[in-house]
Amino acid sequence: MNFGLPRQCFASSELFQRELGEIFSRSxxxxxxxxxxPEFDTSAAWYYLHNxxxxxxxxTNNARDGVKAWHNVCRHRGTRLLNNECGSLKNNCITCPxxxxxxxxxxxxxxxxxxxDEPGFERNKFGLFPIRSATWGGYVFLATDDxxxxxxxxxxxxxxxxxxxNLSELRLAxxxxxxVNANWKLLFQNYSECYHCPTVHPALNxxxxxxxxxxxxxxGPILGxxxxxxxGFLSVTRTGAAIAEPFSNLDAVQRRHIxxxxxxxxxxxxxxxxxxxxxxxxxxxxxxxxVVCEFLVAAGTDDLAVQPAAEMWDEVNRQDWGVCELTxxxxxxxxxxxxxxxxxxxxxxxxxxxxxxVFEI
Numbered sequence: 001m002n003f004g005l006p007r008q009c010f011a012s013s014e015l016f017q018r019e020l021g022e023i024f025s026r027s028x029x030x031x032x033x034x035x036x037x038p039e040f041d042t043s044a045a046w047y048y049l050h051n052x053x054x055x056x057x058x059x060t061n062n063a064r065d066g067v068k069a070w071h072n073v074c075r076h077r078g079t080r081l082l083n084n085e086c087g088s089l090k091n092n093c094i095t096c097p098x099x100x101x102x103x104x105x106x107x108x109x110x111x112x113x114x115x116x117d118e119p120g121f122e123r124n125k126f127g128l129f130p131i132r133s134a135t136w137g138g139y140v141f142l143a144t145d146d147x148x149x150x151x152x153x154x155x156x157x158x159x160x161x162x163x164x165x166n167l168s169e170l171r172l173a174x175x176x177x178x179x180v181n182a183n184w185k186l187l188f189q190n191y192s193e194c195y196h197c198p199t200v201h202p203a204l205n206x207x208x209x210x211x212x213x214x215x216x217x218x219x220g221p222i223l224g225x226x227x228x229x230x231x232g233f234l235s236v237t238r239t240g241a242a243i244a245e246p247f248s249n250l251d252a253v254q255r256r257h258i259x260x261x262x263x264x265x266x267x268x269x270x271x272x273x274x275x276x277x278x279x280x281x282x283x284x285x286x287x288x289x290x291v292v293c294e295f296l297v298a299a300g301t302d303d304l305a306v307q308p309a310a311e312m313w314d315e316v317n318r319q320d321w322g323v324c325e326l327t328x329x330x331x332x333x334x335x336x337x338x339x340x341x342x343x344x345x346x347x348x349x350x351x352x353x354x355x356x357x358v359f360e361i
Contacts, residue, residue: 004338010331016286020053030267035061048086071130075221137167164249182324184283192347220285224261246273
């Protein structure tokens with residue numbers, strides 16, 4: 001038999017801080033959608049901030065430099081450069097609010113008041129500290145440590161399986177944000193099994209019966225596989241009706257399945273025949289995680305048409321977060337000891353194995 005992770009993995013603040021440094025700083029993190037450039041001002045640079053623990057990252061996008069990422073730290077005295085969560089950059093520049101050192105969206109220092117006459121000062125040596133970034137499927141991915149390896153190698157298992165969804169051509173229709181009082185690993189474990197679906201998600205279980213699940217990625221940072229739609233249902237929505245025509249490149253099998261994958265350490269992707277759902281996890285502390293749930297659709301799909309899917313998943317999400325919060329309360333008890341996994345929880349065994357391979361408990 002295989003048993004779950006020990007109590008300290010969910011109840012220790014010290015272990016959580018180690019995870020931020022040894023897992024989240026050494027992995028490819030899904031930061032969010034590529035910063036949008038509104039049609040009315042495509043020349044401007046747009047940005048948002050992404051936090052990894054106490055580390056703040058600026059993600060920028062403009063026509064000249066494309067998508068870039070930088071540590072949100074001034075090279076003068078370390079002041080945090082930007083504090084608003086998102087917005088446009090005046091004159092395509094990042095200016096420190098303290099002493100007005102100014103950087104362009106290529107990270108170069110282009111203005112340093114009263115410094116040019118300072119003996120030995122060379123402006124080109126004080127650009128912003130860059131962070132490796134990559135884009136895939138309309139999203140930005142960050143790696144703050146070279147040990148994260150190649151992004152192409154990292155994403156290849158799911159890229160191959162989801163190629164027919166043409167993710168980069170989809171648009172973000174709507175999103176919902178949740179504050180969950182549970183450890184980030186409990187959310188991964190919950191998403192990775194359908195053992196709980198008949199009990200916790202009776203409506204969802206009618207659309208995609210739990211015994212119709214299978215897995216085609218069984219080891220490594222990306223895990224999961226397809227789940228069959230029940231007869232009479234076309235997608236996961238309130239009524240089981242599709243919100244739009246199936247994506248044009250899907251084959252007959254793909255049109256009858258939902259493809260669920262967890263991507264270590266901070267996102268899930270759920271590819272439906274007519275839309276794609278992304279969950280992004282932002283760990284806050286040992287027993288709190290912010291979750292952003294986003295819905296991607298084909299360019300011609302009306303936002304209102306997405307609501308039956310968003311409402312269905314809002315109900316499912318809240319059901320999941322509720323049992324995750326109950327589990328968090330239980331695993332913090334001194335009485336807790338890991339129990340054995342069932343044969344319907346093989347992905348939890350695989351997830352725990354990968355977690356232990358990159359992090360020493």
